[in-house]
Amino acid sequence: MNQLTENIARIVRLEDHELKALNSVITSREVDKKEFLLRPGQVCKATIFVVKGCLRSYYLKDGEYQILEFAVDNWWIGDLKSFLRQTPSELFVDALEPTQVLRIKYSKLELLYEEIPKLERFFRILMENALVAHQERIMHTHTLSARQRYEMFTAKYPNFYHSIPQKDIANYLGITPEYLSTIRNPNSH
């Protein structure tokens, strides 16, 4: 068992032979800080699970970068659209710190779904939960001020937010680093 299969086993019960089949398609990798796992134009061939560390995904629009999401311990990342359709990605994925990841290739996962129907269930539930989180994020951007969104962020990632550069947090929240700085200044309250 590794951290990924443990995560799966928390949702669906896998038989020994299923665990074995699953483990045979998981590859491990250490990612250096600032190293890229995906760049625009490449097809996202594998889905990435973070064992320990922090990755981010972002894209370029009019020369500016925009972060889509962070992935910390026990979460998944990649370019979902590119992965699902095996089409060229529009996202960068890189590491904010030295990070250990596990990966499953698209081609292997497709076969595995046939072999292990419970894996299909796991990913259905994973996608459902991710969708709920995205809906909540959309609600927060519509209903909360920049300051409130920052407070939500620090509450959601209490162990991580100090190791993510402030300008990246600001970018993720959709504000400028200068404005985040004024928000954080206690005199601004």
Place this chain on the structure above:
Amino acid sequence: MNQLTENIARIVRLEDHELKALNSVITSREVDKKEFLLRPGQVCKATIFVVKGCLRSYYLKDGEYQILEFAVDNWWIGDLKSFLRQTPSELFVDALEPTQVLRIKYSKLELLYEEIPKLERFFRILMENALVAHQERIMHTHTLSARQRYEMFTAKYPNFYHSIPQKDIANYLGITPEYLSTIRNPNSH
């Protein structure tokens, strides 16, 4: 076959007996304009599929309503979080026009997943696609101006946007109806 099973059959091939089992848990219903299918506090007991018409989901924050999404022909709606966890909802779901819907109860769907593994695949894929759409919506709110988001909206719902009140489109886009009005004014270009 109905419009829902046709939609499913486009993604996964169902045997006759599976179709039959599926159809036995689908209930049909006409919804009047302004009629509610869900209110905060209620548990979202069924997932809703729109055959024809238009529903919306929204919530109240500080006395203001905020639309989360619209569902038009061939799309699904509800309070996903409430549905998945069978906990009290925070959302309203109501009809913007007379709408025909099909519904599947949570309790029935849970059983059906055991009986028809292909249904699990269908919903995995449905959730994946919805997640991609939500990611794109988040990217657009961060990268596009209000005017560009409005143009995306009319391009995405060419057959529907004129039947949705402008104030609701504005609300969905996260702007005021007054501002949408000035954006739409050709003199503002």
Place this chain on the structure above:
DNA sequence: GGAAGAAATTAAGATACCTTAAGAAATCAA
């Protein structure tokens, strides 16, 4: 078909957040 209500428009003043810029602090590389 007309009255009452709701939605859309227009405009003026207000505000949250942005841009630019410069200095201070932290991090990185050698």
Place this chain on the structure above:
DNA sequence: TTGATTTCTTAAGGTATCTTAATTTCTTCC
């Protein structure tokens, strides 16, 4: 450790979008 680079802070002026409010247009419903 030190110099170079990146990040963070502070502040002043600017812009997209909001608020309020008044007017017009569109719906609803009896």
